[in-house]
Amino acid sequence: MSLGIAWPTRSGRPPLALLAVGIVPLALALTAQQVEFSPTRLAQAALAVPAFLAQLLVMPDWSYLPELAARLLETIQITLLATSIALLFSLPLAVLAASNATPHPLVGWLLRGLLSLIRALPDLLWALLFVSALGLGALPGVLALAMVTIGLLAKLYAESIEVVKRGPVEGVRACGAGWLQVRLYAMLPEAAPDLIGTTLYMLDHNLRAATILGFVGAGGVGYDLITAIRLFQYDRLILMILAIYLLVTGLDRLSSVLRRRII
Amino acid sequence: MSLNISTVPLPARPFNPTALVALIWLCTLVWAFVDLELAQSDLRGALAAFAEYAARYARPDLSELPTALALMGQTLAMALWGTALAFALGAVLAPLAAAALTPNAICYRLVRELLNLLRALPDLLLALLLVTAFGLGPLPGLIALGLHTAGFLGKFLAESMERVDRGIYEGVRATGAGSVQLIMFAAWPMILREAIGYTLYIFDRNVRMATVLGLVGAGGIGKAIYDLIRIFEFSRASGMLLVMITTIIAIDYGTTWLRNKLY
Numbered sequence: 037m038s039l040g041i042a043w044p045t046r047s048g049r050p051p052l053a054l055l056a057v058g059i060v061p062l063a064l065a066l067t068a069q070q071v072e073f074s075p076t077r078l079a080q081a082a083l084a085v086p087a088f089l090a091q092l093l094v095m096p097d098w099s100y101l102p103e104l105a106a107r108l109l110e111t112i113q114i115t116l117l118a119t120s121i122a123l124l125f126s127l128p129l130a131v132l133a134a135s136n137a138t139p140h141p142l143v144g145w146l147l148r149g150l151l152s153l154i155r156a157l158p159d160l161l162w163a164l165l166f167v168s169a170l171g172l173g174a175l176p177g178v179l180a181l182a183m184v185t186i187g188l189l190a191k192l193y194a195e196s197i198e199v200v201k202r203g204p205v206e207g208v209r210a211c212g213a214g215w216l217q218v219r220l221y222a223m224l225p226e227a228a229p230d231l232i233g234t235t236l237y238m239l240d241h242n243l244r245a246a247t248i249l250g251f252v253g254a255g256g257v258g259y260d261l262i263t264a265i266r267l268f269q270y271d272r273l274i275l276m277i278l279a280i281y282l283l284v285t286g287l288d289r290l291s292s293v294l295r296r297r298i299i
Numbered sequence: 300m301s302l303n304i305s306t307v308p309l310p311a312r313p314f315n316p317t318a319l320v321a322l323i324w325l326c327t328l329v330w331a332f333v334d335l336e337l338a339q340s341d342l343r344g345a346l347a348a349f350a351e352y353a354a355r356y357a358r359p360d361l362s363e364l365p366t367a368l369a370l371m372g373q374t375l376a377m378a379l380w381g382t383a384l385a386f387a388l389g390a391v392l393a394p395l396a397a398a399a400l401t402p403n404a405i406c407y408r409l410v411r412e413l414l415n416l417l418r419a420l421p422d423l424l425l426a427l428l429l430v431t432a433f434g435l436g437p438l439p440g441l442i443a444l445g446l447h448t449a450g451f452l453g454k455f456l457a458e459s460m461e462r463v464d465r466g467i468y469e470g471v472r473a474t475g476a477g478s479v480q481l482i483m484f485a486a487w488p489m490i491l492r493e494a495i496g497y498t499l500y501i502f503d504r505n506v507r508m509a510t511v512l513g514l515v516g517a518g519g520i521g522k523a524i525y526d527l528i529r530i531f532e533f534s535r536a537s538g539m540l541l542v543m544i545t546t547i548i549a550i551d552y553g554t555t556w557l558r559n560k561l562y
Contacts, residue, residue: 064383067376071437071518081433081442088432113331120328152551156544160423160511161524168528169352170345174335179345248423251514255335265427277420284419 097271104260104272104279110174111256112283115246118178119239122185127231129186130193131219136205137197139215148194154187159245163254177254181242189238196230197223232298236291243287247280359537367520367542374519375546377441377512378505384445385505386498389452394482396453397460399468402478414457417450422508427515440517444508448501455497459490492561499554506550510543 042048068074129147131137138144157165162184166176200223208222224231250258257276264273332338392410394400401407422443429439463486471485487494513521520543527536 060383063379067372067379070373070376071380071441073380073438073441077436077438081438084432084434088428110335113335116327117331117335117337120324152548153544156547156551157540158507158511160514161521164514164525164528165352166349169349173340175337175340175342175345178335178337179349244419244421248421251423261424262427265431277424280421280424281416281419285415288415288419 091268092270092274094271094274096275097269098275100272100275104257104275107257107260108279108283111246111250111258112243114174114177114181114249114256115239115242118181118185118246119235119242121178121182122189122238123235125182125186126189126193127224129190130197131223133190134194134197134223136200137219137223148191151187151191154183155191157184159184160248160252163249164252167253172253172255174255177246177249177256180254181245181249184245185238185242188241189234192234192238193227193231196227196234199230200226229298233295236295240284240287240291244284247284355533356537356540358534359541360534361538361541363535363538364542367523367539370520370523370539371542371546373437374509374513374521374543375506377437377444377517377519378502378509380441381444381448381505381509382498382502384441385448385452385501388445388449389456392449392453393456393460394486396457397486399461399463399465400478400482400486410453411457414450414453417446418454419450420447422447423511423515426512426517430516435516435518437518440509440512440519443512443517444505448505452497452501456490456494459493459497460486463489496558496561499558503550503554507547510547 129151132139133144133147133151135141135144138147159181163177163180166180166183170176170179204226205218205222209218213221246256246258247261248258250256250260251262253259257280260272261276263269264276392414395402395406396410396414398407401410425447426440426443429443433439433442467489468481468485471481476484509519510521510524513519513523514525516522520539524536524539524543527533527539
């Protein structure tokens with residue numbers, strides 16, 4: 037006997053979203069043990085905070101400033117080189133991977149799989165592998181960052197090309213344009229604002245990544261950061277944190293101004 | 300009587316900065332290349348060395364699969380808790396940083412700047428600092444993830460809340476709703492889908508980052524991989540990497556599928 041009561045959904049069954057609302061807290065509760073999320077551990081951590089913050093309140097080591105500037109410059113150079121190298125490779129790869137521009141669906145599918153494989157390893161792990169293979173220095177940093185950036189940039193570019201309007205493409209094709217001409221003169225110009233926006237985002241992302249590449253010895257300010265923490269040189273550490281904050285925020289502002297002007 | 304067209308002065312051709320921008324860009328790259336002393340390094344040798352190094356990972360040793368899965372579980376738990384923390388923090392901060400809902404301009408600027416600071420500090424650096432303060436283990440890792448991504452999630456949510464049609468806020472306010480009611484009954488219902496999409500994206504990002512946090516002693520599979528690479532146990536490291544890559548790709552596809560279902 038039906039009472040005529042149903043969930044207010046199209047099918048009358050309980051919505052799937054309700055399941056998610058229940059699953060997430062359950063998963064959190066079940067995994068609390070694994071991540072040591074217990075009242076005692078939290079209290080212990082909270083008690084350690086004031087003492088740690090007190091350690092950070094020191095006079096900055098101003099004599100370190102010139103060296104810091106050199107390190108930051110190196111970080112910026114690594115970012116610029118890696119992003120530009122990636123840009124060079126990503127554009128052709130994106131054309132080959134985008135479903136509406138690929139020469140054969142199989143090529144696009146294989147390429148997208150390869151890109152997702154590259155992306156699956158985080159940038160720091162790539163850097164670790166390159167440093168292990170090539171030794172310390174900026175070169176493994178540039179190569180690792182370029183590698184990860186290709187994985188992400190080519191995918192984002194391909195997605196921008198896929199949403200290009202069909203009209204201009206058909207128009208250019210109707211003029212007798214060949215395979216390459218359609219891609220060069222219809223698809224890429226149509227996607228250009230998106231491509232530039234993505235590149236600016238990537239530059240921002242890579243600057244953040246480049247600051248920590250040095251943790252595994254791949255050049256830039258990261259090496260000094262990890263040394264300062266290991267040796268408890270808090271007078272240098274606060275200078276570095278401040279400088280990274282200013283640099284990242286500066287590029288963030290600059291890229292949003294550029295984005296507004298270009299797009 | 301005819302107008303001589305050749306005498307009509309044409310307007311000046313608008314300045315096209317493309318060539319100038321390209322030139323400056325190229326010069327910067329050359330300068331970076333020279334300054335980082337990459338010319339001295341033998342690039343072809345480097346690629347050969349990397350290929351040789353990568354070949355050592357060709358035979359993954361899967362005999363430790365249960366351990367690897369348990370460690371991966373811990374990493375996933377860290378990412379989940381980090382995302383939950385980021386969501387809780389972001390949800391509280393977002394209305395304060397949204398122009399339409401903020402109580403006053405000072406609060407707006409302060410919270411925006413706080414979110415900016417959280418985004419500017421790399422999570423790996425935060426994790427390093429917190430490991431120094433709290434001791435080794437996953438707890439400092441998840442707090443670092445949560446704080447860093449709260450900066451992103453707070454900003455995304457605030458921007459979504461600003462994009463909501465003004466009429467909706469006015470309508471709810473006209474019923475006599477207070478500021479908390481405005482947030483709960485006007486802002487959140489409107490941005491719920493977007494908010495879930497952003498949170499899934501943050502979760503995906505946190506899974507990748509959680510694998511890396513092991514490098515600084517914050518537990519999970521990253522620490523195990525780092526230790527194995529350092530004692531040249533490439534086959535065992537390769538097995539762990541395989542588990543990690545498979546999980547990351549699965550989560551990537553899973554969250555993408557869920558996001559597509561949402562919209």
